[in-house]
Amino acid sequence: MKKIAGVLLCFCASLPACYSQNSKSAITLDEFMNATDVKQARIAPDGSAAVIWTSAADWKHDRFRDDLWLWQQKTGATVQLTQSGYDSEPAWSPDGKYIAFISSRSLADEDDSDAKDSDKEETERVWVISLAGGEAFPLYREKLDAHAFAWSVDGTKIFFSTQQPLTKEQEDARKEEWKDVIRWREQERGDVLLALPLEAALAEAQKISPPKTDAKKQDEDATLPKLAQTLTKNDREISEIAVSAQRIAFETESVSHRMEGPEATEIFLVGTSGGNAKQLTHNQATESGLRWGPQGKRLYFNVRAGAGSLEGKYEDVQGRLYAIDPENGKTERLGKEFKGSLEDYTVASDGTIFATGLTGMQQQLYKIDGAKAEEVKGVAGNYSSVDAAKQTGKFVVLHSTINDPTQAFVVDGAGKLDSAKAVTTFNTLFHERAQEEWEPYRWKSYDGTEVEGVLIYPPGKKGQKHLRMLTLIHGGPADADGDRFGADWYDWATLAAANGWLVFRPNYRGSSGYGDEFMLQIMPHLVSVPGKDILAGVDALVKDGVADPDHLTIGGYSYGGYMTNWLITQTTRFKAAVTGAGAVEHAANWGNDDETFDDAWYLSGTPWEKPELYQSEAALFQFDKVKTPTHIVGGNADIRVNFLEDVLMERAFEQIKVPHTFLAFPGEGHSLDKNPWHGYIKVREELKWLDKYVNQ
Numbered sequence: 064m065k066k067i068a069g070v071l072l073c074f075c076a077s078l079p080a081c082y083s084q085n086s087k088s089a090i091t092l093d094e095f096m097n098a099t100d101v102k103q104a105r106i107a108p109d110g111s112a113a114v115i116w117t118s119a120a121d122w123k124h125d126r127f128r129d130d131l132w133l134w135q136q137k138t139g140a141t142v143q144l145t146q147s148g149y150d151s152e153p154a155w156s157p158d159g160k161y162i163a164f165i166s167s168r169s170l171a172d173e174d175d176s177d178a179k180d181s182d183k184e185e186t187e188r189v190w191v192i193s194l195a196g197g198e199a200f201p202l203y204r205e206k207l208d209a210h211a212f213a214w215s216v217d218g219t220k221i222f223f224s225t226q227q228p229l230t231k232e233q234e235d236a237r238k239e240e241w242k243d244v245i246r247w248r249e250q251e252r253g254d255v256l257l258a259l260p261l262e263a264a265l266a267e268a269q270k271i272s273p274p275k276t277d278a279k280k281q282d283e284d285a286t287l288p289k290l291a292q293t294l295t296k297n298d299r300e301i302s303e304i305a306v307s308a309q310r311i312a313f314e315t316e317s318v319s320h321r322m323e324g325p326e327a328t329e330i331f332l333v334g335t336s337g338g339n340a341k342q343l344t345h346n347q348a349t350e351s352g353l354r355w356g357p358q359g360k361r362l363y364f365n366v367r368a369g370a371g372s373l374e375g376k377y378e379d380v381q382g383r384l385y386a387i388d389p390e391n392g393k394t395e396r397l398g399k400e401f402k403g404s405l406e407d408y409t410v411a412s413d414g415t416i417f418a419t420g421l422t423g424m425q426q427q428l429y430k431i432d433g434a435k436a437e438e439v440k441g442v443a444g445n446y447s448s449v450d451a452a453k454q455t456g457k458f459v460v461l462h463s464t465i466n467d468p469t470q471a472f473v474v475d476g477a478g479k480l481d482s483a484k485a486v487t488t489f490n491t492l493f494h495e496r497a498q499e500e501w502e503p504y505r506w507k508s509y510d511g512t513e514v515e516g517v518l519i520y521p522p523g524k525k526g527q528k529h530l531r532m533l534t535l536i537h538g539g540p541a542d543a544d545g546d547r548f549g550a551d552w553y554d555w556a557t558l559a560a561a562n563g564w565l566v567f568r569p570n571y572r573g574s575s576g577y578g579d580e581f582m583l584q585i586m587p588h589l590v591s592v593p594g595k596d597i598l599a600g601v602d603a604l605v606k607d608g609v610a611d612p613d614h615l616t617i618g619g620y621s622y623g624g625y626m627t628n629w630l631i632t633q634t635t636r637f638k639a640a641v642t643g644a645g646a647v648e649h650a651a652n653w654g655n656d657d658e659t660f661d662d663a664w665y666l667s668g669t670p671w672e673k674p675e676l677y678q679s680e681a682a683l684f685q686f687d688k689v690k691t692p693t694h695i696v697g698g699n700a701d702i703r704v705n706f707l708e709d710v711l712m713e714r715a716f717e718q719i720k721v722p723h724t725f726l727a728f729p730g731e732g733h734s735l736d737k738n739p740w741h742g743y744i745k746v747r748e749e750l751k752w753l754d755k756y757v758n759q
Contacts, residue, residue: 087495087496087497088496088497089496089497089522089561089562090492090493090496090497090557090558090561092558092743092746092747092750094492094496095550095555095557095558095561095746096120096550096551096552096739096742096743096746097119097120098119098468098490098493098550098551099117099118099119099489099490100117100118100119100469100551101115101116101117101461101468101469101470101471101487101489102116102117102118102129102151102448103115103116103152103153103448103461104116104448104450104459104460104461104471105153105154105155105450105459106155106450106451106452106457106458106459106473107155107159107452108155108157108158108159108452108453108454109159109452109454109455110136110452110454110455110456110457110458110473111135111136111137111159112133112134112135112136112159112194113133113134113459113471113473113486114131114132114133114134114144114153114155114162115131115132115133115134115141115471115486115487116129116130116131116132116150116151116152116153117129117130117131117132117489118130118151120739120743121148121739122739122740124148125738125739125740126148126737126738126739127736127737127739128148128149129148129149129150129151130143130144130145130146130148130150131143131144131145131150131151131153131162131164132144132487133162133194134471134473134486134487136473141486141487144162144192145164145166145192145199147166147168147169148168149166149167149168150164150165150166150168150190150199151164151165151166152164152165154212154213154214155214156214156218156261157214157215157216157217157218157453158218159194160193160194160195160218161191161192161193161194161218161261162191162192162194163189163190163191163202163212163214163221164189164190164191164192164199165187165188165189165190165209165212166187166188166190166199167185167186167187167188168190170201170204186206186207186208187208187209188201188202188203188204188207188208188209189201189202189203189209189212189221189223190202191221191261191264191265200264200265200268201264201268202221202223202259202264202288203259203264203288203291204267204288205228205286205287205288206286207225207226207228207286207287207288208225208226209223209224209225210223210224210225210226210254210300210301210302211223211224211301211302211303211304211313212224212304213304213305213306213311214306215258215306215335216306216307216308218261219260219261219262220258220259220260220261221258221259221261221264222256222257222258222294222304222306222311223256223257223259223304224254224255224256224257224300224301224302224304224313225254225255225257226252226253226254226255226300226318227252227253227254227255227296228255228286228287229252229286230286231286237250248319251318251319252318253296253297253298253299253300253318254296254297254299254300254301254315254318255287255293255295255296255297256293256294256295256296256297256301256304256311256313256333256340257287257288257291257292257293257294258291258292258294258335258337259288259290259291259292260290263290264290267290292337293337294311294333294335294336294337294338295333295337295338295339295340297313297315297331297340298318299315299316299317299318299327300315300316300317300318300320301313301314301315302314302315302316302328303351303352303353304353305353305354305355305362306335306355307335307355307358307359308335308358308359309334309335309359310332310333310334310335310359310389311332311333311334311335312330312331312332312343312353312355312362312389313330313331313333313340313353314328314329314330314331314350314351314353314364315327315328315329315330315331316328316349320657321657321659322349322657322658322659322660322661323659323660324660325346325347325348325349325371325377325660326345328348328349328350329342329343329344329345329346329350330342330343330344330350330353330362330364330387331343332389343362343387343389343392344387344392344394346371346372346373347371347372347373347375347376347377348366348370348371348372348373348377349366349367349370349371350364350365350366350373350385351364351365351366351367351370352364352365352407352408354408354409354410355410356386356410356414357410357412357413357414359389361386361387361388361389362386362387362388362389363384363385363386363387363397363408363410363416364384364385364387365382365383365384365385365405365406365408365418366382366383366385367382367406367541368380368381368382368404368406368421368539368541368542368575368582369539369540369541369542369575369582369661370382370541373385373394373396374396377660377664378583378586378664379541379573379582379583379585379586379661379664379665380579380582380583381403381404381405381421381541381575381576381578381579381582382404382405382406382421382575383396383398383399383405384396384397384398384405384408384416384418384431385397396434397416397431397433397434398416398418398420398429398431398434398435398436399434400434400435400436401420401429401436402422402578403420403421403422403423403575403576403577403578404420404421404422404575404576405418405419405420405429405431405436406418406419406420406421406426406447407419407447407448407449408431408449409449409450409451409458410451411451411456411458411477412451412452412453412454412455412456413456415430415431415477416430416431416432417429417430417431417439417449417451417458417477418431418436418449419446419447419449419460420436420438421543421545421575421576422576422577423503423515423543423545423570423576423577424503424515424517424543424545424546425443425444425445425545425546426444426445426446426447426545426547426576427439427441427446428441428446428449428460428477428480430477439477439478439480440478440480440481441462441480441481441483442462442481443464443546444462444463444464444467444546444547445462445463445464445545445546445547445548446460446461446462447460447461447462448460448461456475456476456477457473457474457475457476458473458474458477459471459472459473459474459486460472460474460480460483462483463547463548464546464547464548465499465501465517465519465546465547465548465557466493466494466498466499466548466557467494467548468489468490468491468493468494468548468550469489469490469548470485470486470487470488470489471485471486471487472484472485472486473486490550493548493550496561497522497523497561498522499519499520499521499522499557499560499561500519500520500522500524500525501517501518501519501520501546502517502518502525503515503516503517503518504516504517504518504567504600504603504604506599506600506603506604507599507603508572508595508596508599508600509595509596509599512572512581512584512596514569514570514571514572514596514599514600515570515577516544516567516568516569516570516600517544517545517546517556517566517567517568517570518565518566518567518568518604518609519556519557519559519560519565519566519568520560520565521560521561521562521563521564521565522560522561524565528608528609529608529609529610529611530564530565530609530610530611530614531563531564531565531610531611531614531615531616531757532564532565532566532567532601532604532609532610532611532614532615532616533559533564533565533566533567533616533617533618533753534567534568534569534597534600534601534615534616534617534618534637535555535556535559535566535567535568535617535618535619535623536568536569536571536597536617536618536619536622536623536626536627537568537570537574537619537622537623538553538619538620538621538622538623538624539573539574539575539621539622540571540573540574540585540593540622541573541574541575541582542574542575543570543574543575543576543577544556544568544569544570545570545576551742552735552741552742552743552745552746553620553735553742555746555749556568558746558750559750559753562750562754564616564753565609565610567600567601567604567610569596569597569600571593571594571596571597571626572584572585572592572593572596573585573593585665586664586665586666586667587665587666587667587673587676587680588676588680589625589649589665589666589676589680590625590626590629590680590682591629591679591680593626594626594629594630594633597626597630598630598633598634601615601636612636613638614638614757615636615637615638615757616637616638616639616640616641616753616756616757617630617631617637617639617640617641617691618640618641618642618749618753619641619642619643619645620642620643620644620645620696621643621644621645621703621704621733622645623642623645624642624643624644624645624646624704625645625646625704626645627640627641627642627645627693628642628645628646628647628682628712629680629682631682631689631690631691631693632682632685632686632688632689633685633688635688635690635691637691638691638692638756638757638759639691639692639693639694639752639753639755639756639757640691640692640693640694641693641694641696641749641752641753642693642694642695642696642712643695643696643697643709643745644696644697644698644701644703644704644708644709644733645704645708645709645712646681646704646705646708647681647682647683647686647708647711647712647715648677648678648681648682648683648684648708648711649662649666649670649677649680649681650670650677651705651707651708651711652704652705652708653669653670653677654670655702655705655707656702656703656704656705657702657703658703666680682712683711683712683715686715686719687719689715689716689719689721690721691721692721692722692723692752692756693716693721693722693723694723694724694726694748694749694752695709695712695713695716695723695724695725695726696709696725696726696727696728696745696749697709697725697726697727697728698727698728698730698731698732698733698735698741699727699728699729699730699731700729700730700731700732701731701732701733702732702733703732703733704733706727709725709727713725722756724748724752726744726745726748728741728745
């Protein structure tokens with residue numbers, strides 16, 4: 064393992080707060096946008112170490128860097144494990160001696176942190192690093208993007224999926240016939256599932272003669288690694304892999320990533336020696352999170368909030384957890400008595416299931432026993448990314464609150480969650496700056512439905528009246544704002560509070576964590592019903608004297624952009640608006656985005672089946688009512704909410720002569736994850752826009 068001089072994380076004594084809460088100066092834009100995002104933590108099989116995946120801005124190279132960090136119990140320290148800045152999705156070998164991960168780092172200079180971006184290869188391969196020392200090495204060198212990977216149970220092989228490659232002759236013939244023409248759908252190719260021996264990959268990396276293997280010849284697939292064994296092929300992309308001693312389960316998705324129907328995402332089974340895969344599920348949900356139970360007797364998976372329904376026709380309900388018998392395909396819903404949304408989960412060494420569950424403002428840890436979900440005693444805030452050791456009772460979990468940045472905590476057992484010790488201390492600066500205070504806020508909507516949201520106050524302002532207020536609307540809509548840390552271009556509520564705004568974050572109908580019925584009430588009135596919830600909340604805050612009616616603003620991104628666009632057609636009370644990646648009409652967006660079946664469900668049909676709803680629920684057809692100066696942003700490669708929706712809205716603003724500005728971010732998709740300067744400029748200009756118009 065390469066030692067990184069000067070890169071060491073110490074850690075604090077207990078959860079959740081590690082630092083003094085003394086009020087100091089407010090956090091700045093530069094400090095806020097420089098936060099490290101702790102994305103995932105995975106614990107070693109014996110619980111003696113954990114690997115943590117982070118993402119942070121690399122301002123010098125105009126990109127985000129993904130790094131892996133290693134905590135080891137024997138040293139008590141957390142050190143940076145990889146340095147390329149392109150490393151993600153770590154997975155421990157069964158014996159705990161290796162960590163495999165996905166990386167697009169350069170093959171020429173495999174661990175050079177100073178390598179130029181021009182040296183980076185676009186190919187995302189599986190790489191492996193030994194905890195005994197030495198450099199990381201690639202599992203293979205061919206230009207094959209790994210879509211998913213998993214270790215064999217004995218740790219001698221790594222299984223991975225990649226698109227079925229063309230031979231050189233096939234590729235040459237294709238170019239000769241079609242030139243640069245894109246044959247929509249026709250040219251799409253599914254994936255191949257491969258097995259590659261670890262010893263052979265290590266031998267290749269060390270440039271020594273590899274041992275004999277039982278790998279089949281790949282004459283017909285000459286571009287595959289010569290030592291790889293083809294196990295099976297599928298006409299879809301293989302997006303997740305879970306391995307037992309005898310069988311491999313894998314999840315599929317659309318090759319094009321256009322989610323035109325849930326039938327593209329199903330679970331298949333194939334033997335570890337290969338063969339024809341058997342389709343195990345046929346449902347209206349998009350499954351994920353495949354994990355085998357002990358001895359491979361049960362296969363577990365979850366359906367995330369807003370990802371469809373396993374029980375019947377497609378509908379967006381809260382997150383659910385399932386177990387399936389691989390012999391007969393019989394499925395059991397676990398924790399169904401839980402009224403909130405089940406999110407991440409893990410299978411402990413004794414077969415016990417632990418899952419994080421969202422209810423209202425809190426996401427806590429629960430022990431799942433059949434239909435029951437028993438809360439594990441922890442502390443307030445947000446638990447996520449839980450992972451149990453395969454050989455002991457230990458587990459690792461991420462935790463945060465609004466004012467406590469996300470850290471990884473290693474826990475000796477479920478009963479000791481509330482006394483867990485942090486093994487990371489990322490973003491310590493946030494504890495050295497003035498702390499925002501917050502509280503839940505509840506109100507009755509137009510029809511008597513109780514709705515909840517979060518109020519985040521400027522430092523030292525809690526309890527004061529007639530504050531200028533920003534209503535900041537979350538995306539999804541299958542999500543909820545609560546007691547969790549956020550510091551990026553999307554989740555900038557605490558930065559707005561630091562800049563003197565009371566921030567109102569409403570969990571309108573359609574949000575998760577409040578029951579399936581609450582979520583389902585968004586359909587078929589995609590924006591009008593949740594819009595009324597939000598306006599009722601603003602009215603209540605004004606009536607209570609908390610918000611100044613003359614200094615109200617609004618904003619949101621993605622579905623939050625949908626709602627912002629709609630609400631400025633319904634009222635002129637907002638002095639300024641900031642919106643991004645939000646549709647203003649639904650027919651073209653249904654045809655152009657990558658989740659067409661989801662849009663059709665929200666509006667109860669296709670554009671030709673429900674033309675009246677597609678029009679009545681669209682902001683565009685009421686744009687003559689808009690008076691609010693509006694700031695617009697969008698990535699010009701966005702297909703989740705098509706970029707042309709932003710262009711269309713800007714033209715509408717130009718036509719009605721309402722003050723506006725439009726920032727287009729080149730090469731960015733929906734998540735704005737290509738260049739950190741884009742998110743930085745977005746938030747910088749949004750804050751300027753709000754100040755400019757609220758003070759007029």
